[in-house]
Amino acid sequence: MRRAVLIAVPYLWLLALFLVPFVIVFKISLSDVALARPPYLPQFSWDEGILAFLSELDFENYIFLTEDDLYWKAYLSSLKIAVFSTVLTLLVGYPIAYGMARAPSEWRPTLMMLVILPFWTSFLIRVYAWMGILSNEGFLNQFLLGIGLISEPLIILNTNTAVYIGIVYTYLPFMILPIYAALDRLDGSLIEAAEDLGCSRLSAFWLVTIPLSKNGIIAGSFLVFIPALGEFVIPSLLGGSGTLMIGKVLWEEFFSNRDWPVASAVAVVLLLILVIPIVLFQRNQEKQQEAEQ
Amino acid sequence: MNSTAFAPWEDPEATPLIQFQNVTKRFGDFVAIDDLTIDIYEKEFFALLGPSGCGKTTMMRMLAGFETPTQGKINLAGKDIAPVPPNKRAVNMMFQSYALFPHLSVWENIAFGLKREQMPKNDINDRVEEMLRLTRLEKFARRKPHQISGGQRQRVALARSLAKAPKLLLLDEPLGALDKKLRQETQFELMDIQEKTGTTFVIVTHDQEEAMTVASRVAVMDHGKIIQVATPDRIYETPNSVYVADFIGEVNIIEGTATPNGEDSYAISWAEGQSPLKAASAKPFSEGQKCHVAIRPEKVTINAQKPDGVDNLVQGKILDIAYLGNISTYHVELPSGTVIKAQAANTRRIARRSFTWEDSVWLSWTATAGVLLAE
Numbered sequence: 001m002r003r004a005v006l007i008a009v010p011y012l013w014l015l016a017l018f019l020v021p022f023v024i025v026f027k028i029s030l031s032d033v034a035l036a037r038p039p040y041l042p043q044f045s046w047d048e049g050i051l052a053f054l055s056e057l058d059f060e061n062y063i064f065l066t067e068d069d070l071y072w073k074a075y076l077s078s079l080k081i082a083v084f085s086t087v088l089t090l091l092v093g094y095p096i097a098y099g100m101a102r103a104p105s106e107w108r109p110t111l112m113m114l115v116i117l118p119f120w121t122s123f124l125i126r127v128y129a130w131m132g133i134l135s136n137e138g139f140l141n142q143f144l145l146g147i148g149l150i151s152e153p154l155i156i157l158n159t160n161t162a163v164y165i166g167i168v169y170t171y172l173p174f175m176i177l178p179i180y181a182a183l184d185r186l187d188g189s190l191i192e193a194a195e196d197l198g199c200s201r202l203s204a205f206w207l208v209t210i211p212l213s214k215n216g217i218i219a220g221s222f223l224v225f226i227p228a229l230g231e232f233v234i235p236s237l238l239g240g241s242g243t244l245m246i247g248k249v250l251w252e253e254f255f256s257n258r259d260w261p262v263a264s265a266v267a268v269v270l271l272l273i274l275v276i277p278i279v280l281f282q283r284n285q286e287k288q289q290e291a292e293q
Numbered sequence: 294m295n296s297t298a299f300a301p302w303e304d305p306e307a308t309p310l311i312q313f314q315n316v317t318k319r320f321g322d323f324v325a326i327d328d329l330t331i332d333i334y335e336k337e338f339f340a341l342l343g344p345s346g347c348g349k350t351t352m353m354r355m356l357a358g359f360e361t362p363t364q365g366k367i368n369l370a371g372k373d374i375a376p377v378p379p380n381k382r383a384v385n386m387m388f389q390s391y392a393l394f395p396h397l398s399v400w401e402n403i404a405f406g407l408k409r410e411q412m413p414k415n416d417i418n419d420r421v422e423e424m425l426r427l428t429r430l431e432k433f434a435r436r437k438p439h440q441i442s443g444g445q446r447q448r449v450a451l452a453r454s455l456a457k458a459p460k461l462l463l464l465d466e467p468l469g470a471l472d473k474k475l476r477q478e479t480q481f482e483l484m485d486i487q488e489k490t491g492t493t494f495v496i497v498t499h500d501q502e503e504a505m506t507v508a509s510r511v512a513v514m515d516h517g518k519i520i521q522v523a524t525p526d527r528i529y530e531t532p533n534s535v536y537v538a539d540f541i542g543e544v545n546i547i548e549g550t551a552t553p554n555g556e557d558s559y560a561i562s563w564a565e566g567q568s569p570l571k572a573a574s575a576k577p578f579s580e581g582q583k584c585h586v587a588i589r590p591e592k593v594t595i596n597a598q599k600p601d602g603v604d605n606l607v608q609g610k611i612l613d614i615a616y617l618g619n620i621s622t623y624h625v626e627l628p629s630g631t632v633i634k635a636q637a638a639n640t641r642r643i644a645r646r647s648f649t650w651e652d653s654v655w656l657s658w659t660a661t662a663g664v665l666l667a668e
């Protein structure tokens with residue numbers, strides 16, 4: 001009985017906060033846009049019955065998504081930006097995690113704190129701060145002009161570059177922490193054993209350190225990739241008109257076009273795209289737990 | 294001693310494989326190795342024995358190349374190895390934790406070092422198979438390290454470190470993680486493999502029994518210095534100091550002052566009201582010099598009746614009996630308060646033993662049973 005209650009809690013949580021909202025969004029995505037409140041039809045009423053209600057639902061909006069090339073281009077562009085920024089985050093995050101794991105143990109709590117510290121301020125404020133840094137008259141350009149490295153200000157803000165910087169900056173801790181956890185567990189004598197058996201420092205790193213931190217790399221990459229794919233704030237604040245991301249398209253459908261059904265369809269497709277990496281991520285976590293037992 | 298016995302350290306012509314020449318290693322203020330000089334010969338099974346923190350692991354890590362001496366020189370086959378990085382040394386190490394690569398199978402672990410040498414694939418296959426046969430691991434070649442037992446992991450680690458046929462194999466507490474029975478079996482396996490491959494083994498251990506079982510010579514270390522280097526029987530029978538005598542096995546140490554009373558013979562006065570002990574020693578002691586008599590418990594005879602014609606005789610009361618099945622150790626308290634341990638084989642059933650707790654007994658030993666030590 002207690003067991004059943006314990007198991008029921010997370011399922012109720014999922015039901016209330018994930019499945020029910022999903023069903024609502026899915027239902028809206030099958031409706032038609034209308035000048036009404038809420039702005040879609042049909043609305044369920046007891047007089048007409050459930051069959052009449054269901055007969056008015058259709059997949060029109062999904063067909064529309066395939067007809068207008070804006071949507072698949074936005075999905076593709078989001079995928080590209082998410083993949084590329086995940087790779088960038090990995091390239092920046094791995095050396096940091098490695099340095100942390102190799103640091104003297106009395107330093108590690110401090111370094112860990114420094115990684116987590118940005119979470120203490122609002123995410124929005126930090127993105128706005130980047131606008132101040134990257135704009136034409138921003139700190140970065142003033143600094144580079146000041147030291148004479150450039151003569152014209154660099155145009156970074158409102159380009160994809162700014163979006164990449166924003167994503168890498170925002171999601172870096174999610175990459176660092178799982179990799180650090182994996183490297184921290186790594187037994188130093190394994191590296192010595194590799195060197196003892198004829199590896200140079202570099203090949204010991206490739207043959208031992210990288211494979212043994214693989215789970216951390218995979219976990220970190222998913223933790224960056226999944227939210228980056230649907231990212232809305234960073235592209236809309238730092239990106240320009242050329243930055244096409246599905247999160248932005250979704251927002252515009254909802255709030256500019258007030259086309260809730262199409263926006264819901266976009267959201268449902270995004271979720272389906274995300275299910276694949278989420279399942280892969282879960283599997284990786286499970287495998288890791290098995291290996292530790 | 295017959296002339297075919299393996300004892301290159303007694304041959305002045307023999308050139309040592311490893312030479313430590315006045316090696317000192319400091320970590321900050323801490324002196325791990327203190328001006329140490331020692332020779333180790335080819336095909337030796339050399340044991341470094343000492344308590345933790347005595348510097349034995351540091352010595353081994355200097356041989357492997359993970360530490361460099363602060364002062365002094367280490368020669369391997371006549372060449373200074375200080376500038377040679379670990380991956381270029383003809384030395385392999387078996388780690389205390391085994392350090393098996395968890396992401397590789399047993400087969401790949403053993404092949405790891407061979408692949409780094411760019412060895413042709415067929416040769417690698419042959420060599421790995423040979424190593425698997427040597428360590429009786431053929432059945433486990435495809436398994437990952439976490440899928441085999443502790444004893445098997447130990448053998449994989451050994452096979453991996455032997456695969457490159459090193460000139461010198463270093464074993465850092467190789468059997469520490471095994472239970473007693475398996476450890477004893479493995480000790481003999483190790484000796485067997487050492488003989489078969491003809492590799493020089495240097496083993497680090499804090500287990501004196503292990504060192505005595507496997508080694509051709511044992512170096513007893515303390516505080517970064519080697520106190521004594523000798524064959525196991527010499528270490529046991531003729532320790533050169535109280536430290537060594539006390540570290541290896543059980544021993545009774547009796548403090549006293551020496552008086553020469555004949556050639557290589559001394560009378561040791563040691564307690565008021567007790568007649569002096571007779572002890573033989575080839576090492577000279579001067580009149581009135583402080584000394585210690587070290588006597589192994591098994592060389593002390595215990596009797597219920599006063600025996601005749603013995604060199605040394607004391608009477609006391611049995612304080613404690615440690616029953617080990619085949620033998621018993623008796624703790625006998627003398628009137629002076631000194632406790633002397635005596636060991637006797639349990640040749641009779643325990644019910645028929647002629648003395649027990651609180652009984653008065655006689656302890657005796659010969660003049661040559663003990664070792665006379667200055668410090």
